[in-house]
Amino acid sequence: xxxxxxxxxxxxxxxxxxxxxxxxxxxxxxxxxxxxxxxxxxxxxxxxxxxxxxxxxxxxxxxxxxxxxxxxxxxxxxxxxxxxxxxxxxxxxxxxxxxxxxxxxxxxxxxxxxxxxxxxxxxxxxxxxxxxxxxxxxxxxxxxxxxxxxxxxxxxxxxxxxxxxxxxxxxxxxxxxxxxxxxxxxxxxxxxxxxxxxxxxxxxxxxxxxxxxxxxxxxxxxxxxxxxxxxxxxxxxxxxxxxxxxxxxxxxxxxxxxxxxxxxxxxxxxxxxxxxxxxxxxxxxxxxxxxxxxxxxxxxxxxxxxxxxxxxxxxxxxxxxxxxxxxxxxxxxxx
Numbered sequence: 001x002x003x004x005x006x007x008x009x010x011x012x013x014x015x016x017x018x019x020x021x022x023x024x025x026x027x028x029x030x031x032x033x034x035x036x037x038x039x040x041x042x043x044x045x046x047x048x049x050x051x052x053x054x055x056x057x058x059x060x061x062x063x064x065x066x067x068x069x070x071x072x073x074x075x076x077x078x079x080x081x082x083x084x085x086x087x088x089x090x091x092x093x094x095x096x097x098x099x100x101x102x103x104x105x106x107x108x109x110x111x112x113x114x115x116x117x118x119x120x121x122x123x124x125x126x127x128x129x130x131x132x133x134x135x136x137x138x139x140x141x142x143x144x145x146x147x148x149x150x151x152x153x154x155x156x157x158x159x160x161x162x163x164x165x166x167x168x169x170x171x172x173x174x175x176x177x178x179x180x181x182x183x184x185x186x187x188x189x190x191x192x193x194x195x196x197x198x199x200x201x202x203x204x205x206x207x208x209x210x211x212x213x214x215x216x217x218x219x220x221x222x223x224x225x226x227x228x229x230x231x232x233x234x235x236x237x238x239x240x241x242x243x244x245x246x247x248x249x250x251x252x253x254x255x256x257x258x259x260x261x262x263x264x265x266x267x268x269x270x271x272x273x274x275x276x277x278x279x280x281x282x283x284x285x286x287x288x289x290x291x292x293x294x295x296x297x298x299x300x301x302x303x304x305x306x307x308x309x310x311x312x313x314x315x316x317x318x319x320x321x322x323x324x325x326x327x328x329x330x331x332x333x334x335x
Contacts, residue, residue, distance in 0.1 A: 017034065018275070019317060024307070024308050024311035024312070024318065025279050025311070025317065025318035026276070035160070036101065036133055036134075036160075040099070040101045040133055041093045042136070043085075043086060043090055043105060044089065044105050044107045045085050045086060045104055045105060045106050045107065045122075046082075047082060047111050047118070047119065048080065048118065049108075049109035049111050049113050049119075050113065050114075051109055051113055051140060052110070052113065052140075052142065053066075053140075053181045059181060062179070063181075064177075064244040065206075065238075065239070067242050067243050067290065068108040068109055082121075082122045082125045086104065086125070086126060086129055086132070090102055090129075090131060100131065101131055101132075101133045102129075102133065103132070103133065103136055104129070104135045104136070105138070106122070106123075106135070106137045108138075112139040112143045112149075116151060119148060119151065120151055123135060123152075123155055127158060127159050132159070133159065133160060134161060135155060135159060136164060137161070137164065138166065139163065139164070139166070140166055140182070141165045141166070141167065141186045141187040141190035142181070144194060146193070149194060149197055149199070153198075156198075160200075161199065162201070162230055163194060163201060164201075164204060164233065165187060165191070165202070165203055165204070166204045167187050167203050167205060168205060168209070169212065170184045170187075170220045170223045171184070171219070174209050174210075174211060177210060177211060195228060200230035201231075202233055202280060203231070204233045204235070205232060205233070206235060207236060207237070207262065207265045207266060208236055208237040208256070208257035208261070210237075210254045214265065217265060217268070217269055218268060221268075221272035221273055222272050225272055225274055225322050225323075229277055231277060231278035231280050232273060232278075232279060232280065233281055234279070234281070234283075235281060235282075236257055236262045236266075236283045236297055238285060238292075238297050239291075239292040239293055240286045241290055241292060246292045258294070259294070259302075260306075262303075266307060267307060267310045267311060267314065270307075270319075271318065271321045271322070272319075272322055273318055273319060274322050275317070275322070282307055283297045283300060283303045
């Protein structure tokens with residue numbers, strides 16, 4: 001598929017603050033400290049939304065990797081009301097981290113797929129909480145109606161807001177294999193209409209997908225690099241119970257990336273992304289009782305240390321291979 005950036009005149013900005021701070025990539029913590037003046041914590045919320053890949057509109061089994069309960073504390077705790085989920089989540093996170101400010105993260109399901117009154121009520125409950133400094137809405141690119149984007153644009157006038165689209169890959173053959181129920185053009189359409197409202201956009205990408213080569217992953221990275229995104233959330237391919245992916249892994253038809261293999265994929269990917277993109281995380285996981293594998297993704301500190309070590313070994317940083325990269329005077333070699 002031929003692709004042309006819809007965001008002309010991307011700035012050739014001077015080196016970012018995160019680089020001056022000695023970081024290898026534009027970490028989420030660094031951005032939050034700059035944006036909010038200190039650490040903030042996410043609280044996962046469930047707006048009670050399903051998705052067209054489960055309610056029969058497109059399919060009933062969902063994407064091959066998806067078990068909504070595995071990444072939804074609200075569903076596991078059987079708390080149907082957003083206000084109750086938020087109170088419980090804040091209590092839990094505050095007790096563990098002594099946190100005082102939070103981001104309301106609508107995570108499981110497609111959180112723009114439902115009656116507009118239901119969505120408005122859920123979002124407003126979260127955004128009105130005095131300890132919530134922002135809202136994050138996770139959804140599918142084929143579930144971004146004009147009505148719901150207008151709703152989010154109104155909320156964004158009140159507090160920080162990011163809409164996160166689950167893309168996973170720009171390659172249609174991969175999206176079909178994942179049973180996503182949409183192609184890349186659905187993402188481009190949602191992206192253009194979301195940008196028209198000046199909303200912050202995050203994109204989820206899975207690295208190590210079946211049938212994708214290193215070059216395929218880099219094509220996805222280079223495509224995203226031409227867009228006006230706020231953030232990218234890469235994660236490894238992992239399998240949770242009660243999914244088609246888990247069945248294929250058990251049958252030996254799909255192999256999950258090994259630790260060192262994934263670190264190489266990830267650093268390759270980050271080198272292609274503009275330094276202005278915030279990197280939301282380095283890997284994904286699931287609760288132990290749901291996770292089939294790989295087990296190494298449970299150790300996020302080890303992944304972070306390995307990624308930073310690989311950047312040091314290469315003497316590179318995020319954006320090193322991106323055409324927007326500005327070589328700092330202290331760089332060891334040219335990109």
